[in-house]
Amino acid sequence: MSLPLEYYLVLSALLFTIGVIGVLIRRNAIIIFMCIELMLNAANLAFVAISRHLGQAEGQLFVIFVMAVAAAEVAIGLAIIVSVFKHRETINVDEINSLKG
Amino acid sequence: MSKELIIILLISPLVGFLINGLFSKWLKGNEKLSGTIGALAVFISLICSIIAFVTINIDSNATLEGDDGFVYKWIAGGKFSVDIGFHVDALTTVMLLVITGVGFLIHVYSIGYMHGDEGYTRYFAYLNLFVFAMLILVLGNNYLMMFVGWEGVGLCSYLLIGFWYEKQSATDAGKKAFIVNRIGDFGFLLGMFTLFAAFESLDFVTIFDKAETGTSAINVVFGETTKVTLMVATLLLFVGAVGKSAQLPLYVWLPDAMEGPTPVSALIHAATMVTAGVYMIARSAVLYNLAGTGVVVAWIGVLTALFAAIIALKQNDIKRILAYSTVSQLGYMFVGVGIGAYASGIFHLVTHAFFKGLMFLTAGSVMHAMANELDIRKMGGLRKKLPITHATFLVGALAIAGAPLLSGFWSKDEILHSAWGSSKIIYIIGLATAFLTAFYMFRLIFVTFYGKSRVEPEVDSHVHESPAVMWLPLVILAVPAALIGLLLGVGGHDSWFHHFTEDVFPKADKAPGSVLLFMAISSIVGIAGIAFAWTRYKDRAPAAEPTNALQKKDFSWLVANKFYVDEIYNTFIVQPIKNASHFLLWKLFDVGIIDGIVNGVAALIRVIGGLFRRLQTGVVQAYILSMVIGIVLFLAYYLFFVN
Numbered sequence: 001m002s003l004p005l006e007y008y009l010v011l012s013a014l015l016f017t018i019g020v021i022g023v024l025i026r027r028n029a030i031i032i033f034m035c036i037e038l039m040l041n042a043a044n045l046a047f048v049a050i051s052r053h054l055g056q057a058e059g060q061l062f063v064i065f066v067m068a069v070a071a072a073e074v075a076i077g078l079a080i081i082v083s084v085f086k087h088r089e090t091i092n093v094d095e096i097n098s099l100k101g
Numbered sequence: 102m103s104k105e106l107i108i109i110l111l112i113s114p115l116v117g118f119l120i121n122g123l124f125s126k127w128l129k130g131n132e133k134l135s136g137t138i139g140a141l142a143v144f145i146s147l148i149c150s151i152i153a154f155v156t157i158n159i160d161s162n163a164t165l166e167g168d169d170g171f172v173y174k175w176i177a178g179g180k181f182s183v184d185i186g187f188h189v190d191a192l193t194t195v196m197l198l199v200i201t202g203v204g205f206l207i208h209v210y211s212i213g214y215m216h217g218d219e220g221y222t223r224y225f226a227y228l229n230l231f232v233f234a235m236l237i238l239v240l241g242n243n244y245l246m247m248f249v250g251w252e253g254v255g256l257c258s259y260l261l262i263g264f265w266y267e268k269q270s271a272t273d274a275g276k277k278a279f280i281v282n283r284i285g286d287f288g289f290l291l292g293m294f295t296l297f298a299a300f301e302s303l304d305f306v307t308i309f310d311k312a313e314t315g316t317s318a319i320n321v322v323f324g325e326t327t328k329v330t331l332m333v334a335t336l337l338l339f340v341g342a343v344g345k346s347a348q349l350p351l352y353v354w355l356p357d358a359m360e361g362p363t364p365v366s367a368l369i370h371a372a373t374m375v376t377a378g379v380y381m382i383a384r385s386a387v388l389y390n391l392a393g394t395g396v397v398v399a400w401i402g403v404l405t406a407l408f409a410a411i412i413a414l415k416q417n418d419i420k421r422i423l424a425y426s427t428v429s430q431l432g433y434m435f436v437g438v439g440i441g442a443y444a445s446g447i448f449h450l451v452t453h454a455f456f457k458g459l460m461f462l463t464a465g466s467v468m469h470a471m472a473n474e475l476d477i478r479k480m481g482g483l484r485k486k487l488p489i490t491h492a493t494f495l496v497g498a499l500a501i502a503g504a505p506l507l508s509g510f511w512s513k514d515e516i517l518h519s520a521w522g523s524s525k526i527i528y529i530i531g532l533a534t535a536f537l538t539a540f541y542m543f544r545l546i547f548v549t550f551y552g553k554s555r556v557e558p559e560v561d562s563h564v565h566e567s568p569a570v571m572w573l574p575l576v577i578l579a580v581p582a583a584l585i586g587l588l589l590g591v592g593g594h595d596s597w598f599h600h601f602t603e604d605v606f607p608k609a610d611k612a613p614g615s616v617l618l619f620m621a622i623s624s625i626v627g628i629a630g631i632a633f634a635w636t637r638y639k640d641r642a643p644a645a646e647p648t649n650a651l652q653k654k655d656f657s658w659l660v661a662n663k664f665y666v667d668e669i670y671n672t673f674i675v676q677p678i679k680n681a682s683h684f685l686l687w688k689l690f691d692v693g694i695i696d697g698i699v700n701g702v703a704a705l706i707r708v709i710g711g712l713f714r715r716l717q718t719g720v721v722q723a724y725i726l727s728m729v730i731g732i733v734l735f736l737a738y739y740l741f742f743v744n
């Protein structure tokens with residue numbers, strides 16, 4: 001007997017919320033980055049769960065896409081973080097505010 | 102008379118102006134050529150004027166009026182339509198002869214007088230432009246063309262008064278002339294508007310015909326009757342004449358206008374431009390007769406004549422004496438046209454143009470000899486060194502003083518005689534002015550040319566008679582100045598001049614009394630003035646400036662200071678306007694309101710921008726937070742409120 005759909009969705013929502021809060025309150029760019037991954041994967045979990053619940057394959061297909069995009073995003077994002085660090089010797093996002101009005 | 106003749110007459114000075122004005126760079130080194138072009142341009146006009154004059158003299162129907170003078174439609178819009186066209190009748194040809202005749206001689210004289218001046222070609226360009234504008238003024242067949250000429254001569258007057266623009270006093274005088282004339286021109290404009298509203302036309306012939314036809318043809322603009330409308334219109338036009346012809350209370354610019362070169366004073370500020378007001382009233386004779394406003398004109402004229410003659414008694418600047426004399430003589434002309442003796446007024450205009458033009462040129466000759474000295478107290482005994490200048494000046498002075506048989510005698514006497522018929526008081530004031538005129542003119546002569554020399558030694562050695570190019574025009578001008586009255590004026594109201602102009606003017610009433618008696622009285626008064634001047638100034642210079650306070654209070658001190666009119670105007674008109682401009686217009690309106698609005702808008706945007714600027718913190722997490730809040734709110738809304 002499988003778990004009901006709600007369990008998955010609640011877990012997914014919790015993971016997403018943890019990700020959002022992490023993005024909001026952490027100062028380290030890499031941690032923020034990880035939190036974004038957490039949000040993406042929370043979404044993935046919801047996709048997969050609903051796909052299985054409905055017995056359709058599209059949700060799982062989307063997850064593959066999301067993972068591909070996330071991989072590309074990680075590559076670029078990390079590159080940016082490395083180059084910011086090279087430039088300013090910090091990855092504390094509070095200090096990276098030269099676009100202040 | 103053909104239109105082509107008039108067009109050549111008109112265009113010739115314009116061509117002269119364009120050549121001297123546009124090619125001054127090449128003409129600069131060649132004074133002779135530049136001056137010759139200027140004089141030649143006017144000479145061609147003079148020839149054409151003589152032809153026109155003779156044509157009308159032979160056949161009095163050969164005038165160019167109404168449709169005959171039409172050249173082309175200038176402005177056409179609805180009811181408002183103005184043509185470029187000519188109106189040439191006896192009055193016009195008389196004016197043409199004065200303008201081009203005196204103008205030509207003054208151009209020739211200027212060739213010598215302006216020798217070596219920096220702005221030689223500029224001078225002749227302006228002078229030609231002036232003649233062109235003056236010709237438009239007298240040739241136009243409607244009030245708008247007259248106004249164009251009116252403004253044109255005003256502009257040239259301004260340019261030529263301020264000709265030596267490095268001199269502060271010259272530029273100030275130019276501006277003064279221009280601004281005072283603006284007041285008059287404003288009146289002229291309003292007068293034109295009134296005329297258009299009443300007659301729906303600005304054309305002379307149309308207006309005069311409608312005015313004579315009577316009430317049904319005219320729209321009532323002011324008051325209850327057409328007469329009131331005509332009164333308003335003519336008085337407004339007269340305001341223009343008061344400005345242009347330097348009458349009370351707007352005469353103040355003319356004495357200052359003497360800052361310009363002397364030939365300019367002779368041509369513009371004695372012979373032609375300042376008489377434009379007299380011409381305008383003579384041209385509008387029909388309207389003034391119908392409106393009955395001539396009495397105002399005559400009174401302003403006679404008061405100006407007296408007032409200016411009194412001021413002239415105590416002046417010591419040779420050109421200013423002549424300037425006040427001009428104001429005074431213009432007053433006589435206004436008396437003439439005011440009391441309805443239009444032909445006499447214009448006759449005096451003609452004789453005055455000759456003798457006053459002559460006197461200004463001789464004054465220029467004196468200045469030329471005296472290294473530009475103007476103060477007659479520093480002259481004296483000049484008749485031996487400047488015989489021609491002295492002789493010609495004497496002719497002019499005798500003419501203006503009304504010595505028997507000379508030109509001023511005939512014309513002034515005609516005016517005074519007619520004045521007797523309309524108002525005894527005007528006659529008496531006019532006669533008193535004639536006495537003063539003879540007195541101040543011969544005071545000038547005795548102090549300048551007779552007695553002991555008071556010339557400063559370093560100037561004295563250079564005193565010399567002017568070159569031929571200058572004295573020849575003097576001699577030529579002296580002839581008409583002396584004789585023109587004999588030629589035209591013998592016989593009073595039956596004289597040749599009156600016959601010549603009888604088609605133009607409404608018939609004046611014949612003045613009562615014996616002509617010979619009036620002539621005798623005028624002669625005695627004139628000679629008495631000369632004699633009185635002889636007893637007082639034959640061997641004595643005018644007193645130096647009074648020093649003690651007691652002397653400063655008497656009447657002569659008041660006169661010597663020209664009744665403080667300039668100071669009064671300055672205190673009560675100029676300064677208040679300046680202050681109002683400074684505090685109300687500039688400080689309050691310009692800086693306060695206009696700048697306030699502009700800067701206020703900018704400041705408001707700055708404040709709003711300052712508020713919203715805070716949102717862009719540069720902290721990415723803050724942006725995300727706002728995004729998250731937004732998403733949460735949206736979700737909440739959909740979850741709890743939709744459905």
